[in-house]
Amino acid sequence: MSLNLLDADTATLPIIQSCPQPLAPASSEPAMQIIRRNGKISPFDSAKIAVAMTKAFLAVEGSSAVASRRVHECVEQLTAEVVMALMRRAGDGRTFHIEDIQDQVELALMRTENHKVARAYVLYREEQSRQRAEERAAEAKPAGAPELHVMLPDGSRVCLDTKRLALIIGEACAGLEGVSAAPVLTETSRSLYDGISQDELALASIMAARTLVEHEPNYAYVSARLLLDKLRGEVLSHVHGVPTCASQTEMATRYAEYFPVYVKVGIATELLDPELARFDLARIAAALKPERDLQFQFLGLQTLYDRYFLHKRGKRVELPQAFFMRVAMGLALREIDREAKAIEFYDLLSSFDFMASTPTLFNSGTLRPQLSSCFLTTVSDDLDGIFKSIKDNALLAKYSGGLGNDWTPVRGLGAHIKGTNGESQGIIPFLKVANDTAIAVNQGGKRKGAVCGYLETWHVDLEEFLDLRKNTGDDRRRTHDMNTANWVPDLFMQRVDADGEWTLFSPDETPDLHDRYGPAFKMAYEAYEAKAKAGGMRVFKTVRATDLWRRMLTMLFETGHPWITFKDPCNLRSPQQHAGVIHSSNLCTEITLNTSADEIAVCNLGSINMLNHIGPDGFDQAKLKRTVTIAVRMLDNVIDINLYTIPEARRSNMRHRPVGLGLMGFQEALQVQRIPIASDAAVTFADISMEAISFHAIEASSDLAAERGRYPSFQGSLWSKGILPLDSIQFVADARGGLDADRSSTLDWDRLRKKVTSSGMRNSNVMAIAPTATISNICGVSQSIEPNYQHLFVKSNMSGDFTVVNEFLVRDLKSRGLWDEVMVSDLKYFDGSVSRIDRVPDDLKDLYATAFEIDSAWLIEAAARRQKWIDQSQSLNLYIANPSGKKLDALYRLAWRRGLKTTYYLRSRGATHVEKSTLRGTDGKLNAVSASAAISHAAIVVPVAMAARELDGVKACRIDGPDCEACQ
Template identity: 75%
Template sequence: MSLTLETRSADGAGPAPVAPTIARTPAEPGFQVIRRNGGVTPFDATKITVALTKAFLAVEGHSAAASRRVHESVEEMTSQVVTALMRRADTGRTFHIEDIQDQVELALMRSEHHKVARAYVLYREERARERLQAKEETREEAFSPALRMKNAEGDLVPLNAARLTMLIREACEGLADVSAEPVLTETKRNLYDGISIKELAQAPILAARTLIETEPNYSYVSARLLLDLLRREVLTGVMGAPEEATQAQMTKRYAEYFPAYIAKGIHVDLLDPELGRFDLARLAAALKPERDLNFQFLGLQTLYDRYFLHHRGTRIELPQAFFMRVAMGLALREIDREAKAIEFYDLLSSFDFMASTPTLFNSGTQRSQLSSCFLTTVADDLDGIFKAIKDNALLAKYSGGLGNDWTPVRGLGAHIKGTNGESQGVVPFLKVANDTAIAVNQGGKRKGAVCAYLETWHIDLEEFLDLRKNTGDDRRRTHDMNTANWVPDLFMQRVEENGDWTLFSPDETPDLHDLYGPAFAKAYEAYEAKAARGEMRVYKQIKALDLWRRMLTMLFETGHPWVTFKDPCNIRSPQGHVGVVHSSNLCTEITLNTSKDEVAVCNLGSINLAQHVTPQGLDMERLARTVKTATRMLDNVIDINFYTIPEARNSNLKHRPVGLGLMGFQDALHTLRIPTESQEAVEFADRSMEAISYHAISGSVDLAEERGRYPSFQGSLWSKGVLPIDSIERLAEARGGVLEMDRSQTLDWEALRKRVKKSGMRNSNVMAIAPTATISNICGVAQSIEPAYRNLYVKSNMSGDFTLVNPALVKDLKERGLWDEVMISDLKYFDGSLGAIDRVPDDLKALYATAFEIDSSWLIEAASRRQKWIDQAQSLNLYIANPNGKKLDALYRFAWKRGLKTTYYLRSQSATHVEKSTLKGTDGKLNAVSATVATAAEPITVPNACSIDDPTCEACQ
């Protein structure tokens, strides 16, 4: 921090533009400032704003309340100082820097900010003393030799100060704008005589992470320090005696450790014994220890807490061994499995592609449940209902995310033939399903999660809309279950024309469940006529627009039910010849057939788009290689997978669907210097998804030529040469032309179309864009296709609280001389948004606009461009800063007209949890070392319908 008024630009050529939030006070032309070095520069009142802001921050701290007080006081005081200076000035008057500082001090004293005034006056002298003291301390031994630590046996031994210093310096090597000195200083403050080994490892981690908000690269420093703790734990657990190693030493130790780790994992029944029959020496030689340094703190902490295998609480996996274990598990049935394991390992460890969480959890283990998503249809009888609930438990046990189609279950008041009574409807059973999901929490790794789907014509729909409300009969509420509307096109057409809509019980309209498009409309209208004649027992007629408004109201108030569209999911489905898509999954990106005999299964993984983009554009060659290998990895999951119920195995082997998605889209836009809210971003979404689609389909054809077609290929759209881009016309025809989707294309699709018809496909479906809630954290990139949530904020998940700063923004601000304490304070005050910060140029405000600053219609436009290439769907969150009924109505009608298959969360600022304090007020939670720390300083929160990063919503990835 600096209180000086002599703030200069990065190149030293002149004053840096600062004054973040305070309206500038204009000065008359010709006023100048004489600086202490004799130089003369134009008078700039914003320098006074900066000095005052920094002085207040030095005294009052960085909490949200303090930030408010600072921003409320500084504007008035700046005006006072400038007015006093102008009063004393003649035209052309030149001020000395001391004159200005005198006026600043006087204004502080008059405002009775005595502590701040004192800090301002003493700062330069104190700063000089600090610099001198820092120089002297670096000449001395970093830590007192009198300090002792408690070793694993409980004995007190001398603290190895030299190693600790070396470890911190090693962690900072090769990183720009970080220094070991502040980490050493803060670490030293937290040491005491008799400190334990674990606390000693914790101290530098906590020290480094407090600096992340000022320099994002300290996230890498924190991760590297966590690595030391991990190495000691793992080497001790695997080698059987207390051991430790630096990163440099691990270059050689990895090859020695790896076969011992495999043997240990097999011995303690964690790993599949088949892994021991690989050529372990060959695999160990292929490990790249230097890739351990690529983790940011959030990513490594997440792996430490939830992914690395452990035996009785002691972890036995290091990062590169973890990636190789996953790769070996996926290569078990390859012919040259060592070569394929190395190929898969390279893709994972480079972060070019990341498999989904269940695959990372379980690949190579004795229970290799690797699939991400399961979709079921619930039958309309007690046996079927409770079998579905039991299936949910079995599928969730090994990390599956669930989507349940409840539409066949008869509604409230429907006749029950067996008892001659009346049904209580769907809701009581949904309550049971909700509680089952909570009871089965996936081995403590993450909470079970399920989404219930109901078609918009079901008689219980109105009660279904209320399931997530916090008022009413709690026995008819599901506070933990996600819910989604399965909306037919006919309903949307009735909304458009302000027509009537009729709700039915499915036991009286059994065929509606399996119909879509014009066939559905014809049957539905026949039932409406039957009801009008009094021939239906249970039904209700309402205005379609009234029901639509209520659906949107509940979506805004509770975050549920989500809006998903039945007809585009079915009409464009490649597998319409063998079934019907009755719902999506937990995260609305999977669109596969289900029935009482088939539980749909999908195996997910995501391309890290940020790794495949340069400032010049997409690296098509690298992308093609990645997609081809990733498609093979996902296809392997199907044959290796551990299936907990037979219906899932039968379905997966028959259709072999996979879901290749993407993440890091926002990072790619930053690299390309493209604002999210632009036609260029829409075009990039189109072209990047076209390339992924092309190579994914081509990769599946390659596998079909090598391994054979999937069994149900004949009769599919693929077999007819109808690719996803072609199926758009089928939807347009079914809607009578009411479809606004772009049809442009740039690649040689005709040649690929011929290959598909000739050789077939290995997989019925190959693409789906999942949320990547956790695996994007591992890779250190933005989630999925999400815009930036904030440029500076505290992220909370099951691993604790983490300060996140947009590194691309920080880099740009540094280049323009704008990254300082005042900017950090402003970002906190304005919830990570640049919009209200005056001194930030407009081009950066556009490039780094956050989610709630972007009109969500741009997100829908980009999603529509992707959807034309995808054979399944995408998890699309929509953001709206100041929601009202008119905006929501327009937004979701727009999504339908643009041909989207599904939408995901609606996020609004009034329903989002915000913390303005960062690690200067809290160290968060550091589960790896069981740290006990303060809670966030004065967090600002509002009721949330759906958290922006909800740990319960990570079941897909």
């Protein structure tokens, strides 16, 4: 669609919306200059802005007298706003590219809700851009001596190799539907100048491709391939010691040559374990699959480039397939046929069928292979124990471990201290120290250190614990960076249901409550309540259970914390209840393992890409079995290879050998099967898919036990008694007097029970669904079991901001002839949702309903079906568009009634929306580079990124926060 703004439309006049009252024009105009598209400089003239906007209004709204008057008032005000915006952006400078001005005009139109005019303006700009590209192509000079030069790192200049530039861009576009090299070349050429550096040249083409992603998702693959060319030049030059570059075609043969040199250089620079050199490197190198470099989207490859690839003083030495092979070799170090297993592991990782967790990817095959993901600790009730726990946090976080601390044993505020004959300050001051330690130890700058503190609901400091994340009050009693979670016993929920009383105690006076659960907890707790009423307790407080529950939910909404997790189902269904007690979960609420003073629980994670296991006939069980079998072996290997920074972690991990196999890409797996997430069919798929994962994971661990031996604490476990996760549901039902939970199954569990009791298990726990925030980015799928947040938005993480477009939605809209510029504009306007776009059919609206458009009860129902198969838990985020106390109460009570073990973040929609416009210039760390390099790209604010909700000055949780561990 194109719009000729020179020809006014005389159609019937709609009302122009939301025009503010006109402002008096500025008394004097700053001396500003404009860089035109041909590179020439001309004086700035605000009158031209007014003329252009007037033509846009008249072309859309008509030319009657009333319209003209309204147009005049709006244009006068909008022109003043554009000029002021340009002055603010200019700082000390007064020179703009003409595109900058047009971007500000577009923003001004959107801010004042003149959406029809803005849409026409966007379409007009696109049409003009296309025409200019055609004109430049027609007038292009024949190939000859290049006029532009590239500045090399040593300061010398060489002619720009336009043929190679065209080759690399053409190669990046090859085989991708809906993309073309021509617009990328055109946009790249616009950013070039004489004396451009090599890095700037590479970034120019990447940025050029990124501007096109919102219109065609496949340009995300183009920009990734262009980044790959930059990476190849950096890596090959560093490894070989001389400037080197190679195309993707050339890498088909050069990968095998590069790999042994990479290993040698990595060992020499103390990046790699020297043991890797003892592999048959020729055999390993021959197994590399260079073509798999092409499956990355830009977000995935940029994330690897910024945070995962090994580097020496900022210079990368690792290409993608070498990265995956390095991880695989590190996990195969103790295998008998190391080469065969390394190749098998590599094939699984590089295909994106399965991805190991971030610490494993960071550190496998290096000199310090800390590969475990999660650590759970219990804090002792004395100064030595408290500060040892804080030191342990630092040591565990140093190499990328996520932490969960159980603070319940520490005595509460006002409790007696025998040694000083004084009173305790409670747990809050120590939590402040733990918070600051997490900030100080930031995992080498790779990601922010993160910890979650857990407290049982009966602890006397609970009310202050609930306030830890508030932005008001005494800052010395606040932890603005530390996550917090409630560890809720069933008895409390029963008191809430009955509107009964609840008593808070100090653990030094009730020491056995910490280790009790189910009926035993109820008996001990009621005895302490009676003792308190009789005057036998020093520190306690009685409150109304419903009031405390409401406050818990209020703080969860206002601050995003503390999360709601349930103590009794975690313990009653634990396979390891004979060996200890689960006192907390981990950083992301999916790990449920025993902790004590001498055992720090450790879990080793990885996730299956569900999208890759959906074939033409639906769920591919055979492929899933292969993936799960190899994945469980890889995770089990982590335990033996792992670097343990503290002895309590090693002791626990070697004794129980827990692993956590999870999943990601659940949303895409539904969409390719045409299943809406808010449906009975989605709940059923969650059930049967998790049943299959559980069945094959348990069988794989049992097979490993037959090969390698049972884990040391196997005897006495539920496994040894033939009690599988499906069977343990009955324990919760018995303790509560009933449980509303589905118990159906489809596979041959009787056979598996017999196998487990006879062969045993290699691992005490085998399943846990983690958030997968970063590894799902690498694989290009939605994280974990999450619904789509939006279908067109900007995702923020530590690597920057990235345009994300749902390629499945685009594919469906294309098939129905609905994908065009207007649809892109509508998606921006409606915050990445199709539900309010009239021309989108109802079946697509149902299939592509976003997180805030569905009832989170559907997510709970699906999670409950998964939970019956999982021996640990799952990171379950809940979404609520218009929160109310009644809705939150119903949602979390439903989670408890369905037998869920834990929940994670409560996501709430932002109260305000950020500006909506084009997405040019918003992607990744390239923004800063483009400005400093004088590459002219419009710097436009992201259109639909989640804004933090404000309530009484307190921020609720946000999605894709760069500082959020769950988002990294």
